Amino acid sequence: MAMNLRGLQLFRNIVLTGSLSEAADRLNLSASAASRMLGQLESQLSLTLFSRDRRNLELTEEGALFYQQITNTLDGIEEIPTIARDIRGRARNWLSIVTAAPLAAGLIVPAIGRLSRSGLDFQCTVHTESRFEIESKVAARGYNLGFISLPVENEIIPLDIMPLLRSRLCVLMPDGHALAGQEEIAVPDLARYPLVSLGAGQRWRQRLDELTGEAGLRPLVAFETGSTIVTVEMVRHGLGLTLIDPVTFPRAARAGLAMRPLAGEHWITYASIHARGPRAELSEQVLDALSADIETQRGEDPSLADLLYLI
Secondary structure (H helix, E strand, C coil): CCCHHHHHHHHHHHHHCCCCHHHHCCCCCHHHHHHHHHHHHHHCCCCCEEEEECCCEEECCHHHHHHHHHHHHHHHHHHHHHHHHHHHHHHEEEEEEEECHHHHHHHHHHHHHHHHHHCCEEEEEEEECCHHHHHHHHHHCCCCCCECCCCCCCCCCCCCCEEEEEECCCCEEECCCCCCCCEEEEEHHCCCEEEEEEEECCCCHHHHHHHHHHCCCCCCCCEECCCCHHHHHHHHHHCEEECCCCCCCCCCCCCEEEEEEECCCCCEEEEECCCCCCCCHHHHHHHHHHHHHHHHHHHHHHCCCCCCCCC
């Protein structure tokens, strides 16, 4: 059912002012035109919105319930012109990015920091969502740009996927741990110690289960959490080891901890995802800044040269 927005605006203003004539003045309508519009709205809704027994219109029970249900929508209608002006003003210098919290901290914030320091005039929002929400909302253009690890969660969602970098799977432990002196950690060694991990079904837990399962081992998961960032703090407090990689383990969090690669070829591929069709110019600039930051990290920390590289 197509709804008359002007009729809804009139309804809202009658409720706010208590007067048909004042509401009509606010919308530059004559009193007779406003009365006809109100009658058309009530007919379309099959509701009697106002009692006409007195000089000033009063909400009926139906009218009050209708107003309660759609008041947020009506407020939003009033904001449409402002929203449109805002969009026109910021379309060229505004970017919305969505990713998981560890990728936001390890990849996105350093990249937009670098872009900001370059003097570029822009604004950016960074949101964190579940994997499915990231993929589906980027595809629907709810965000300009998304970052995920591959593979995608739902292959039927239409997305442009750009692999960006590969990061080697590592084990995180306290500096003084017995395994910290080894250059690489074999999976059987990993299974000998208590572990902290995300809960069953989450991506990092799946990686752990796959690694140990392929080796015919059963990991000892002593503590679980729903946050990769919390697993790092659990390791710091000696609660166990965890799987990690350089992307999700930012430089600022490394004090007192040791990260050693798993023996063998175990890598995670990270990608940017985009809705099909034209892209925001700022998306490409953020990707360039991200690439530059990765190269800076590799140059500043030789240990990352074999753990992290651009595709």
